[in-house]
Amino acid sequence: QEAGKLVFIPGGNPHGVRNLEHIHGVSMNYVDLSNLWIYLWHALADERWDSFEKFTDSKFPHGLQSAQEPMRFGEWKSRNWANLTYDLL
Numbered sequence: 863q864e865a866g867k868l869v870f871i872p873g874g875n876p877h878g879v880r881n882l883e884h885i886h887g888v889s890m891n892y893v894d895l896s897n898l899w900i901y902l903w904h905a906l907a908d909e910r911w912d913s914f915e916k917f918t919d920s921k922f923p924h925g926l927q928s929a930q931e932p933m934r935f936g937e938w939k940s941r942n943w944a945n946l947t948y949d950l951l
Contacts, residue, residue, distance in 0.1 A: 868935045872896045888935070893917065895926050895950070926950040 871877045874897065881887070893901045898917065905914040916922060925948025933941075 866934050866936075868933070868938055874900055895924060898924070923948060 870892070879887070902914060902917060905911075905917070923944050923946070927946065928949050
């Protein structure tokens with residue numbers, strides 16, 4: 863992994879990180895099609911009704927893009943995901 867690269871680890875997969883240099887790291891929990899149902903199950907179990915309703919609203923975008931290209935973290939963070947078309951549902 864190079865500096866500035868984003869690493870995606872699918873939900874439910876154990877993982878670890880060993881940094882060879884002093885760094886600042888950013889970690890985010892990301893919900894997509896690969897872990898949506900796990901997330902919803904936990905939201906119900908934890909009684910997080912607002913989160914469950916948000917992700918099950920028909921206006922909330924779901925899916926993946928088959929033409930997705932690699933991108934740097936800043937590009938990923940600033941992308942307006944709600945306005946994209948998803949062809950893998």
